[in-house]
Amino acid sequence: MDSLFLLLPISLLFVLGIGVAFWWAIFAGQFDDTRDAATAILDDDDRAHPGRP
Numbered sequence: 001m002d003s004l005f006l007l008l009p010i011s012l013l014f015v016l017g018i019g020v021a022f023w024w025a026i027f028a029g030q031f032d033d034t035r036d037a038a039t040a041i042l043d044d045d046d047r048a049h050p051g052r053p
Helices: 002-027 034-039
Strands: none
Touching: none
């Protein structure tokens, strides 16, 4: 029972910290352009470059 008095506030602080980080990520534009990162590998040029084996 004594451990609950320690673990509950710590877990609430973690949840609050994760919520603040997620809130910041949303409003800082971290999720604005997810399509370009997903298709970047498809735009890669697989032909051999001069001077490379």
